[in-house]
Amino acid sequence: MMRQFPANQVKKIIESIPCAVYAPVEDGAMVVFERYQDGMELRLDKICTDKTPKDILFPQWENLMHFRVEGKTIELSEQQRCEEDYVLFGVRACDIQAFKVLDRVFLSDPVDTYYAARREHGTIVALACGDPKETCFCKNFGVDPAQPDADVVLWLAGDDYYCEAYTDKGRALMSTWETRDAEEGVVEWVKGEIAKKYDALPFAKLNLKGFDGDHLMEKFNSPKWKKLSMACLGCGSCTFACPTCQCYDIRDYDTGNGIQRYRCWDSCMYSDFTLMAHGTNRPTQVERYRQRFMHKLVYFPSRNEGMYSCVGCGRCIEKCPMNLNIVKVIKALGEGENND
Amino acid sequence: MARIKQRAIELLSDGTVMRVIGWEKGEGNCDWSPALFENAAEMENFVYGDYAGANLSKYCLKFNRQEGKTLVVLKPCDTLSFRQLLHEHRIDREKFYVIGAGCKGMKDEKGGLLKCSACKGKEFEVYDEIIDDEEAQKTTALMDRMAGVIELEKMTAQERFDFWRGELSRCIRCNACRNVCPACSCIKCVFDNPASGVQSKAPVTDFEENMFHIIRAYHVAGRCTDCGECSRVCPQNIPLHLLNRKFIKDMNELYGDYQAGVGENERTPLTSYTKEDAEPGIVYERGNA
């Protein structure tokens, strides 16, 4: 059932949650999801946090196991999986869609237990978007910024947050909050307003026709990749800013008293990503650049019933030092009148 | 802009150059990207102006081995990087036709670029021709470029440590600073080389962040022209130029004024010496502990 509470009570509500809460807070000139502590500057108004909440579920690095090597013998001890409940507060619709993309990867057979444990222990409180940024284009990928799919959803209307729980986890969490019955019709009105704003955005209607498994070879062989990728520096900004990029590397670190095997984010943009003893199969930036976008727009939907692994958050548009981005790729390679 | 575009089309058409590296407009007004143009028709999209902030010298490495000449449009500060690459024999002067393009200070969507506030002047180090207008010559530096370094030097060691921990802890090791840097021209970076023992992809501990940035600044010390691209591209807004400028300041103070990318001298302060150089202990006798 829909409830409401005054917006200025939100800090109090967060502080009342007994487990760890991760929320968008200010860190220097940036807004990132961090474990909320008293005195932190809460920034629920920030529409796309500078760092995505993906690193709560899939941290930039995490220990997988530890080895002790002595002579010819090896002793292995596994890293504890996440056992602590937590709440992820104020996640936007696009980032929630990104979690679903990550789920497809990590929870598909065989399940990644490190990720699964974190996913299980989290309760997600989403926040519907209000004012979009110019770079938002989530609606193209079936994301509804007004109705995120989460355990609890918040809408801001006037001076109040309206909230509704959709799962048992969510209901349990919300039951501890001090709320009152919601005024009727407000959220519906808010949703309408959000839809209007999002439909008016410059990239609201990208034509994604032709980005599917059936056109794989055609898109792959397009001569346009060479020019599109020319300015790409091969840095990993876009992949690290992206809420769905999930490529990782597994590395060993010798601590002097054992070997720690950890996993860390990796990027298909790096020259050593596919480097083997005999060389690499993606020798220039053209192939690497193509791989990233083909994976998001063609390979992934082809394996996952048409689900794109782009959620239209627009972070890559903001972060790319050379202003390359997925919208340019969609427009250049797409079909139809919107694209030239 | 029209003059540069017209001249580039002429040079493409008469076969002097086979391609042009310049800029093209993006989806909005300020998101210009470096772009490659291979014929007059493609030059339709060419732009030059307020949002041409990127330093195109780095792209020269990509085209050095390709057939024919490449036309590259460089701003005054970019030509220093170009000269430095020539000094290091990473590019061949004969392979490039350099158009020196006048610059009034560049912008992005947030306003004037940080690197332009410490403009190094309007002189071109290398060029085949200059296309400039008078207005572009006027603007000068808005600030002393060492101001930030001096401010840090005045702090106590603990304050400096806290400052850098705060800044560097944001590093996500995306390598944008390295990949954009015209001085970082190694084919294989030491941080990508498994045999180096320092290859690491994530800022797993504080140390990794410190080491990466100290060593990166160190490896370009004496070769860094202070083009400011590292700070411009950092997605985490880390003021990386403060590391490079510290080296520049130290070298100027201890070994005499030096600007990388200027003049014919290929020797940098760290590849030369005098018998009277100061002993390393000198750094502990200056400033605050």
Next chain:
Amino acid sequence: MSVSNPNWKPKIVAFCCNWCSYAGADLAGSGRMAYPADVKIIRVPCSCRVNPLFILRAFERGADGVIMCGCHPGDCHYTSGNYFARRRMTMLFSMLDYLGIERGRTRVEWVSAAEGAKFSKTMNEFVKTIYDLGENRKLGDLRCKK
């Protein structure tokens, strides 16, 4: 910084040039001039072989102080190696200082093959400095701490 761990013993790495300082250390040894066992010597062909990465790596692995010893300026076996090393180390030390690492954790000393006494004296001094500075907490890799 005070010494919090009562069992703490400093770990000190000394990079010694093969031609002068290593011989100097030898002389100190054969002359029975004492210097603390906390100093671990790494022999390098020339002081200019010492890459800044070596020094950082030593700190990463838990060193509390790093000292580099080479031939006196002008006496380099390879003519000019130590002149280059001198500039390099100056720059590195300056950067470490700039990042707020305690002064005195790094040091350069020129020790000739005949200066066994100087070697032992330098090491004793350096170890004392490090004892006073305490454990290195600012520049180590946490994973390498036991």
Next chain:
Amino acid sequence: MTKETLVPVLGIVTDVRVDTPDVKTFRVNAPEGGKCFEHMPGQCAMLSIPGVGEAMFSITSSPTNKEFMEFSIKKCGCLTEWLHQMDAGQMITVRGPYGNAFPVEGDLKGQDLLFIAGGIGLAPLRSVINYVRANRENYGKVRIVYGSRSKNDLVDYPEIVNEWCQEAGIEVFLTIDQPQEGWDGHVGFVPNYVTELGFDPQGRVLVCGPPIMIKFTTQALMNMGFEKTQIYTTMELRMKCGVGKCGRCNIGDQYVCKDGPVFRFDELGELPAEY
């Protein structure tokens, strides 16, 4: 399959056999004896030495071998060099089995089989060959074409000569790239040899070897009238996770570690040529 996706089990190298100057075959057992896990011919496993690296290797032994697993490994990088210098008794970590397998219980059943291998490419095929030998009644004629740089570079030479060549219903054709003293067999590249031998376009063909050899061999086979659907081959790309998550071995919409490494030749045609 090992219980957790990324967590390996321990294995002990119980025997190291020198096959060629740069190939050694390692016998691996679980620490308590027996095999670390069961597999099907063509599947792979991740072997690792902590602190050195982890990499994917095809399992050379047949699943019909109930005592141990074998890996034939060519020395070519950091990890393999380390593996080559170790002795029996060394512990390693193993996880797997990963990937699909040759359809020995499906499409290959009841068929005449033609195996074509080059160099270390024999490693995955040896698993199939020995599986077929153990279940001889299920398959038709078996012919094996195997080539290498020289006589010394033929992997498993004793087993080939003493077992495979002696068995009824198996024909073995060996070739080396250049003439060599003490070699009276065929000399020449595998694709040319296949053409010279001339096979009826019947049954199924399993090709494995360097990419260039696969390319020309399949061309030769097609010229003889083989259909793409009759030919199976294996792919190899860099892998880190082995379970289709880390993103490295992505080729088109397939992951070599999970959807491969065995591909029927017509499936490969639907994927990009470079990747």
